[in-house]
Amino acid sequence: MAKIAILGHGVVGSGVAEVLRTHEESIARRAKEAVGIKHILDLREFPGLPYSDLFTKDFDKILKDPEVGIVVEVMGGLEPAFSYVKACLQNGKSVVTSNKELVAAKGAELLALAQEKNLNFLFEASVGGGIPIIRPISQCLAANEVTEIAGILNGTTNFILTKMIRERMAFSDALSMAQQLGYAERDPSADVEGADACRKICILASLAFGSHVYPEQVHTEGITGITLEDVAYAEAWGGVIKLIGEVKALPNGRLHIQVAPMFISRESQLSGVDDVFNGILVRGDATGDVVFYGRGAGKLPTASAVVADVIDCVKHMKARKYLYWEDAKPDHVEPFENAPQDFFVHVMGQGSSEEAFARAEEVFGDIKRLIRRGEREGEAGFTVRGLSQGQFSEKAAALEEKGVHLLGRIVISEY
Numbered sequence: 001m002a003k004i005a006i007l008g009h010g011v012v013g014s015g016v017a018e019v020l021r022t023h024e025e026s027i028a029r030r031a032k033e034a035v036g037i038k039h040i041l042d043l044r045e046f047p048g049l050p051y052s053d054l055f056t057k058d059f060d061k062i063l064k065d066p067e068v069g070i071v072v073e074v075m076g077g078l079e080p081a082f083s084y085v086k087a088c089l090q091n092g093k094s095v096v097t098s099n100k101e102l103v104a105a106k107g108a109e110l111l112a113l114a115q116e117k118n119l120n121f122l123f124e125a126s127v128g129g130g131i132p133i134i135r136p137i138s139q140c141l142a143a144n145e146v147t148e149i150a151g152i153l154n155g156t157t158n159f160i161l162t163k164m165i166r167e168r169m170a171f172s173d174a175l176s177m178a179q180q181l182g183y184a185e186r187d188p189s190a191d192v193e194g195a196d197a198c199r200k201i202c203i204l205a206s207l208a209f210g211s212h213v214y215p216e217q218v219h220t221e222g223i224t225g226i227t228l229e230d231v232a233y234a235e236a237w238g239g240v241i242k243l244i245g246e247v248k249a250l251p252n253g254r255l256h257i258q259v260a261p262m263f264i265s266r267e268s269q270l271s272g273v274d275d276v277f278n279g280i281l282v283r284g285d286a287t288g289d290v291v292f293y294g295r296g297a298g299k300l301p302t303a304s305a306v307v308a309d310v311i312d313c314v315k316h317m318k319a320r321k322y323l324y325w326e327d328a329k330p331d332h333v334e335p336f337e338n339a340p341q342d343f344f345v346h347v348m349g350q351g352s353s354e355e356a357f358a359r360a361e362e363v364f365g366d367i368k369r370l371i372r373r374g375e376r377e378g379e380a381g382f383t384v385r386g387l388s389q390g391q392f393s394e395k396a397a398a399l400e401e402k403g404v405h406l407l408g409r410i411v412i413s414e415y
């Protein structure tokens with residue numbers, strides 16, 4: 001029997017224990033060996049469970065147990081998860097994790113350590129929850145040059161935006177509802193400010209392009225500034241607003257990578273990904289677009305991905321699954337300011353909406369006006385093509401000098 005230890009008995013950890021127990025027979029058949037939990041590390045008490053006797057508060061007990069060959073880390077956060085995972089790999093134990101903070105910050109280091117020790121470090125559940133995406137990119141699409149990835153990678157924000165779009169619910173009300181339904185944490189800042197999606201696109205970028213992209217290198221915008229007016233302009237344009245993480249290989253060899261709310265055309269595969277669902281589009285030179293859709297979070301979807309990695313580990317106890325990327329390359333990420341993009345721009349002038357639009361035309365040149373229902377006096381919305389962020393900022397300053405104030409701007413996606 002393969003003996004495993006689970007670090008953390010929160011939402012995902014308890015799901016992993018549940019899936020391992022309820023699917024015991026089929027897992028043994030697929031792993032070609034029974035898989036049993038020997039220890040669960042958690043500082044809390046869990047009396048009354050059928051496996052309450054497995055709990056320990058002592059990580060060393062797990063580290064020093066020679067019977068444990070695989071450790072599942074589902075604690076979340078960088079520390080102590082990083083120290084524990086590193087210690088496990090240094091002591092000959094393969095590791096499976098769902099921890100996106102850990103993989104986004106320390107993936108290159110841990111993959112190198114796993115390679116040195118001929119162990120597995122697997123993290124299918126770190127992006128897209130129950131959606132297979134790490135293995136498809138590293139194995140199934142391996143014959144392709146992946147050129148672009150774009151995804152709705154955060155269920156909490158997708159739920160909030162869906163409520164804003166479908167029910168015209170204000171951002172703060174939609175966030176409260178997400179919290180009541182358990183789709184958002186009490187502190188939702190990592191979700192609504194885009195940090196969670198940023199970690200996930202960094203993991204996918206590192207995997208697809210072979211060298212680590214750190215969250216600090218990525219331009220990140222969240223959805224806290226998105227208003228119902230923006231939603232109405234997106235509708236007038238023919239689409240919806242989604243929080244998108246995207247990475248694209250540029251002809252100069254660098255990566256364009258960003259997380260931002262974007263206008264998405266109704267015709268895009270990603271526009272119909274609603275509620276807490278995630279959708280990830282991978283563009284390969286041989287395959288064209290491949291789209292993955294499903295539950296990106298939650299106890300059992302995430303546990304399903306974790307346990308699948310455990311099965312893979314059990315089947316490859318003496319061999320390494322090829323999963324590797326190098327540490328960050330200098331100048332691999334194109335400065336965000338350089339990338340030309342299309343934008344939706346929302347302004348407020350001092351006279352009529354027509355006057356505000358005319359001033360915008362003087363500054364921006366060829367722009368296209370959008371008119372939303374209920375437009376206020378002096379308010380104007382328009383789209384502009386192919387401006388870098390640097391050029392955009394200059395134009396916005398010139399517009400301000402003409403008495404027209406920038407209320408906001410939203411990237412228009414190409415997907």
Ligand code: HSE
Pocket residue numbers: 153154155156157183191196296297298
């Ligand atoms: N809050 C995150 C989401 C959890 O909704 O996607 C999974 O990373």
